[in-house]
Amino acid sequence: MVVESENILGSIRKHDRLVTKLRRELREFAQYLDDPVVTEIMLNSDGRVWVQKSGAGAVPVGTMSANQAQAFLSSVAASLNEIVTREDPRINGVLAIDGSRISGQISPISQTPTFTIRKHxxxxxxxxxxxxxxxxxxxxxxxxxxxxxAKKNIVVVGSTGSGKTFLTNALLHELSCLCPHDRVLTIEDVCELNVSSENYVSWYTSPTVDLRGLLHESLRAKPDRIVVGEVRGGECYQMLKLWNTGHSGGFSTIHANRGLRDGLSRLELMCAESPETAGLGSEWIRRLVAEVVDVLVVITYQGGKRKLENLVEVVGVDDHCEYLVNAI
Incomplete structure (x- = not known):
């Protein structure tokens, strides 16, 4: 027990030193991580740092030298047990300071270091x-x-920064109030979902287990609801299969820029990427999407404001295999 306690204390001290180092390298820009109104911090190729505040557009707040940015990204990579180099010039992960999501790039992807921090x-x-x-x-x-x-399957559609995760977290909070006894399983790449339910399990992908692997494992956790942070590829088919076989009432998000029709097309294209759908045909996939996805919510962010551009009930397909939807 003594050795275990010493190891825990050692890990805490190491984490605290790392956080101090990262804050020091961010210098004056670290204050924006503590500002609850700020949603994103972005370093552009020209060295200017921009911040995005909730309900407002992005504004420049200063400059960061290439050397400072390089040192910061190297420290972030080290905290993730990675190394950022010319051969592997990208970094994506969670910022040790506060759990924010960070995406960074160095040469040759970008002439100077750049990054985007999306606060959690x-x-x-x-x-x-x-x-x-x-x-x-x-x-x-x-x-x-x-x-x-009613345990309808809900997919939230939107572009980057539109508020897909923000809305999904509100759905999760509503779920905890409306169906407090449901066991919820969340699956995502990094920790972005806030689960309010008392009975829940949260899983994250790793270098050896992807979203598809976690979805395959999910039935063993005996969930009432399966919530996937974001689907980007063939794992979409696995998710729809689970929702369609006794695990309805799930939520997920997808990236789409052009609203309702683009969202439905994206679902089809992602399902088509699964090896399991090879040879089944586009019409079969469309019918599956129409059968399993009950509600599509399209959220946009324009002029500093979010809005539900579309909320539709997916009814099915007609004789020509075109989607039938009811606008709400």
Whole structure:
């Protein structure tokens, strides 16, 4: 027990030293990690640092030298047990300071070091927050709540920075209030989802276990709800299969820039990337998407404001295999 306690204390001290080092290398820009209004911190190729605040556009706040940025990214890489080099000039992971998500690049991808820090919003908000912010209508709010209670499968669609994760976290909080006894399993690459339910398990991908592997493992955790942070490829088919075989009521997000139709097309294309769908044909995949995905929520961010661009119920397909949807 003494040895174990000493090891734990040693790990804590090591983490504290690392956090101090990272803050020192960020210098004056570290303050924005502590600002609850700031959502993103971005270093551009010209050395200017920009910050994005909730409900406002990005503004420049200063400059960072290439040497300072290189030192910071090298320390971030070391904290992730990685090395950033010309041969491997990218870094993606979680910032040890506060759990924010960081993506960094050095030469030859970028002439000078660049990075984007997306802060992890730890606040837990219910869906009615989005009514107060003018993001959704009371009617849309009521429909989504009924869909959660009815164990409908909900996919949130949007571009980068649109608020997909923010909205999904609100869905999770609403789920904990409406269905408090459901066991929730979340699966994601990095920790971004805030689970409010008492009975939950959170899994993360690793260099040896990807999203598909975790989805395959998920049934052993006996979840009532399976929530996937974001699907980007063939694992989409695995997720839909699980939702369609006794594990309905799941949430997920996908990246799509052009709204409703683009979101449905993205789901089809990702399913087609799975080896399991080889030879099944595009029409079969479309019918699967229409059968399994019950609700599509399209969220946008323009002019410093978020808005539900579309909220639709997916009814099925017609005789020509075109989607049938009801706008809410």
């Amino acid at each position: 919003d730890k606040t837990k908000k219910r869906l009615d927050f989005f009514i107060n912010q003018g993001v959704m209508t009371p009617n849309q709010h009521s429909y989504i709540c009924r869909a959660i209670e």
